[in-house]
Amino acid sequence: MPTGKNKRLLRALRGEALARPPWWLMRQAGRYLPEYRAIRAKARDFVELCLTPALAAELTLQPVRRFGMDAAILFSDIPLLPYALGQGLSYREGEGPVLDPIADRAGIVRLDLRQVIPRLEPVFDAVHRVAAALDRATTLIGFAGAPWTIATYMVEGGASRDFRRVKDWAYRDSEGFSALIELLVEGTVDFLGAQMEAGAEVVQLFDSWAGVLPEPAFERWVIEPTRRIVAALKHRFPDRPIIGFPRGAGLLYKRYVTETGIDCVGLDAMVPAGYARSRLQQLVAVQGNLDPVLLIVGGAALQTAVRELCRTLGGGPFVFNLGHGVLPETPPENVAVLAGLLAELDAVT
Numbered sequence: 001m002p003t004g005k006n007k008r009l010l011r012a013l014r015g016e017a018l019a020r021p022p023w024w025l026m027r028q029a030g031r032y033l034p035e036y037r038a039i040r041a042k043a044r045d046f047v048e049l050c051l052t053p054a055l056a057a058e059l060t061l062q063p064v065r066r067f068g069m070d071a072a073i074l075f076s077d078i079p080l081l082p083y084a085l086g087q088g089l090s091y092r093e094g095e096g097p098v099l100d101p102i103a104d105r106a107g108i109v110r111l112d113l114r115q116v117i118p119r120l121e122p123v124f125d126a127v128h129r130v131a132a133a134l135d136r137a138t139t140l141i142g143f144a145g146a147p148w149t150i151a152t153y154m155v156e157g158g159a160s161r162d163f164r165r166v167k168d169w170a171y172r173d174s175e176g177f178s179a180l181i182e183l184l185v186e187g188t189v190d191f192l193g194a195q196m197e198a199g200a201e202v203v204q205l206f207d208s209w210a211g212v213l214p215e216p217a218f219e220r221w222v223i224e225p226t227r228r229i230v231a232a233l234k235h236r237f238p239d240r241p242i243i244g245f246p247r248g249a250g251l252l253y254k255r256y257v258t259e260t261g262i263d264c265v266g267l268d269a270m271v272p273a274g275y276a277r278s279r280l281q282q283l284v285a286v287q288g289n290l291d292p293v294l295l296i297v298g299g300a301a302l303q304t305a306v307r308e309l310c311r312t313l314g315g316g317p318f319v320f321n322l323g324h325g326v327l328p329e330t331p332p333e334n335v336a337v338l339a340g341l342l343a344e345l346d347a348v349t
């Protein structure tokens, strides 16, 4: 039985190639699971659900119980950091997070870093509970949104198509915008540091909107803040691996990997596996990157894609995952099929 440092995910993140790669799925808890929907239907609202430790812990454990992934990812959401800083947050049915938008420097002044730890105490409580409940083979992953992605939600007030407001601010008044990013760097270090203290063994930084920035802006708002967060967390917790997921970074993935100090890079489904093997996997562990739609489709298409991906990336440090989150339409049976396909790899090699 693997214990402590021998957990499969931790071995891969330290650079080991494993015949059967460790696996987990972004958004592995959620609406595609009937047991999630049952709890969700009873909760008054989504923020309250995330801030109720017993329920957040239960939702974290649901997919692991059903499918036996190598990792549990804390059940929470990325806009909880702006919420803790003092920004109003709510969820509208099927739309995702809605925030009272921050438009300028005056909006930043109202945010209060000192509230982050006290207001997110229930999240750390949930981490404690999950850490106590997991078996010795399963790794607990904490997470946060990266500053650029969090800033897009804070400035746009929610999801956006063209990122006009946030880009407008970043280009027009980069010093003012940088004050917001600075604050988010500090808040994220506090937030992730406290998750680590509570028992998160790995953390992932989700930069879901990294791919909308041209290179100079990517360097300033994606690479630089990430590098500072990684450095601060490594100072406090030198042995805890950090996964960075700059979704859509394309040709800038390589710079992200070499310049941020992350231990593992999450790849979206558009990154060619051959490129990841020859250009990225020598530098860090790679994670990804099955198209989430294949998990809806299932059957031969799923089987072929999973085997091909594992053949290409399995020779180096590799964490099997999707290229983005599990979609709500995904049949849970297909996740069980995926678990079976990955388990077979142990026998093959």
Ligand code: CP3
Pocket (backbone or CB within 6 Å): 025, 026, 027, 028, 029, 030, 031, 040, 046, 073, 074, 075, 076, 077, 078, 079, 091, 094, 095, 096, 097, 143, 159, 206, 208, 324, 325
């Ligand atoms: O991975 C997990 O299972 C852990 C939980 C988790 C959630 N959100 C729960 C959630 C994680 C890691 C996230 C990350 C997250 N949240 C990201 C980064 C990853 C990505 O998808 O790019 C982003 C951008 C968000 C913001 C967010 N939260 C959106 C855009 C939405 C709406 C879309 C959707 O899928 O519902 C949410 C809501 C949300 N976050 C739900 C869950 C389970 C659904 C809420 C509900 O039940 O109504």
